[in-house]
Amino acid sequence: MKELIQELRNFAEERDWNQFHSPKNLSIALTVETAELLEEFQWLTEEQSRKLDQDRLNRIKDEIGDVMIYLILLSDHLSIDPISAAFEKIEKNREKYPAQKVRGTAKKYTEL
Amino acid sequence: MKELIQELRNFAEERDWNQFHSPKNLSIALTVETAELLEEFQWLTEEQSRKLDQDRLNRIKDEIGDVMIYLILLSDHLSIDPISAAFEKIEKNREKYPAQKVRGTAKKYTEL
Amino acid sequence: MKELIQELRNFAEERDWNQFHSPKNLSIALTVETAELLEEFQWLTEEQSRKLDQDRLNRIKDEIGDVMIYLILLSDHLSIDPISAAFEKIEKNREKYPAQKVRGTAKKYTEL
Amino acid sequence: MKELIQELRNFAEERDWNQFHSPKNLSIALTVETAELLEEFQWLTEEQSRKLDQDRLNRIKDEIGDVMIYLILLSDHLSIDPISAAFEKIEKNREKYPAQKVRGTAKKYTEL
Numbered sequence: 247m248k249e250l251i252q253e254l255r256n257f258a259e260e261r262d263w264n265q266f267h268s269p270k271n272l273s274i275a276l277t278v279e280t281a282e283l284l285e286e287f288q289w290l291t292e293e294q295s296r297k298l299d300q301d302r303l304n305r306i307k308d309e310i311g312d313v314m315i316y317l318i319l320l321s322d323h324l325s326i327d328p329i330s331a332a333f334e335k336i337e338k339n340r341e342k343y344p345a346q347k348v349r350g351t352a353k354k355y356t357e358l
Numbered sequence: 359m360k361e362l363i364q365e366l367r368n369f370a371e372e373r374d375w376n377q378f379h380s381p382k383n384l385s386i387a388l389t390v391e392t393a394e395l396l397e398e399f400q401w402l403t404e405e406q407s408r409k410l411d412q413d414r415l416n417r418i419k420d421e422i423g424d425v426m427i428y429l430i431l432l433s434d435h436l437s438i439d440p441i442s443a444a445f446e447k448i449e450k451n452r453e454k455y456p457a458q459k460v461r462g463t464a465k466k467y468t469e470l
Numbered sequence: 471m472k473e474l475i476q477e478l479r480n481f482a483e484e485r486d487w488n489q490f491h492s493p494k495n496l497s498i499a500l501t502v503e504t505a506e507l508l509e510e511f512q513w514l515t516e517e518q519s520r521k522l523d524q525d526r527l528n529r530i531k532d533e534i535g536d537v538m539i540y541l542i543l544l545s546d547h548l549s550i551d552p553i554s555a556a557f558e559k560i561e562k563n564r565e566k567y568p569a570q571k572v573r574g575t576a577k578k579y580t581e582l
Numbered sequence: 583m584k585e586l587i588q589e590l591r592n593f594a595e596e597r598d599w600n601q602f603h604s605p606k607n608l609s610i611a612l613t614v615e616t617a618e619l620l621e622e623f624q625w626l627t628e629e630q631s632r633k634l635d636q637d638r639l640n641r642i643k644d645e646i647g648d649v650m651i652y653l654i655l656l657s658d659h660l661s662i663d664p665i666s667a668a669f670e671k672i673e674k675n676r677e678k679y680p681a682q683k684v685r686g687t688a689k690k691y692t693e694l
Contacts, residue, residue: 326422
């Protein structure tokens with residue numbers, strides 16, 4: 247992860263692209279890339295999305311790479327560690343959705 | 359990262375939520391969370407987005423946590439390592455946008 | 471439609487909000503609202519999304535209203551008529567996807 | 583508008599595409615198209631987004647056409663009139679953001 251952050255910093259600096267990398271713009275780019283990822287799934291059934299062919303998987307890997315790149319860039323600009331942020335969010339979710347209360351209940355889930 | 363993946367698997371299993379976690383649905387959830395993150399920036403100027411107050415930063419950290427959670431869940435369901443995916447994408451981008459060619463040129467960048 | 475455009479212009483002017491309504495920001499707001507609409511569907515099956523209860527339908531109507539508002543505002547700022555734009559796009563799509571060629575073929579569709 | 587709805591119904595029926603057009607899928611498609619529209623603005627400053635060249639304007643018109651198409655299709659499948667939905671939402675917003683209270687106050691606005 248640290249290596250990835252360094253790589254991305256170098257990549258942007260070599261190209262003098264930090265001027266474009268305001269947190270606002272990085273957040274836009276993250277959204278655009280996420281939608282490109284979603285595009286791969288848009289006309290598939292859920293069942294089909296569980297059994298992807300290799301071509302689509304390769305394209306999806308590329309898109310996941312893009313999403314990761316902008317998530318790391320944005321987090322780095324804001325000095326946020328996305329892994330800690332995820333752990334903290336899981337803790338909050340544990341309190342919000344206790345296992346014994348929401349277990350297996352699709353209905354509860356769809357009402358979140 | 360490995361620990362985070364394990365934590366997320368446990369969280370979903372304890373709640374019997376894997377039935378909802380098709381790659382298609384996880385990709386939707388990722389998009390929804392990314393847009394909630396973008397919402398924090400939507401009426402700010404780029405300049406303001408570089409100087410966020412603590413309240414907004416805290417909300418943004420929460421949203422980054424959510425984005426990370428769904429990105430990791432989706433990647434895990436597809437057996438994709440998002441960090442490797444990012445490194446591979448950077449390599450492709452190095453060829454596509456050679457530093458000496460695109461350096462400091464806003465115009466080139468906006469035409470990507 | 472004309473009435474709606476006028477109403478939205480008045481609404482923004484009364485609040486002196488045009489300063490925030492750059493096309494870039496309106497496009498962000500449109501994306502955020504679209505994701506809020508998508509959120510209503512995210513954990514439903516396709517089948518469930520065809521049989522919505524009244525509560526969800528009411529929330530969806532609200533979100534469709536928001537999406538429409540920002541689509542009209544953005545179009546108005548750019549002097550684009552979204553209805554003409556849709557008709558022109560349909561013409562392009564007629565050439566791209568001739569009925570006799572793509573009819574009933576899920577596979578073709580998912581490969582678009 | 584009525585004509586556009588009819589045109590879109592015919593287009594889908596001629597291609598036997600209604601099987602793919604669950605409200606869930608249409609909402610995904612709407613999100614994907616909105617993000618393609620946002621992509622046109624992502625690296626522009628707000629100022630640049632107010633002064634677009636003709637090439638970009640043409641691409642944006644195409645994307646607005648796509649967004650409109652999916653918004654109309656989704657609304658039609660749910661028997662919602664997007665124009666009425668927008669008017670009703672404006673009424674709610676009038677109560678939520680009274681002109682005399684929020685007028686010209688960027689701060690209020692960014693805190694919505």
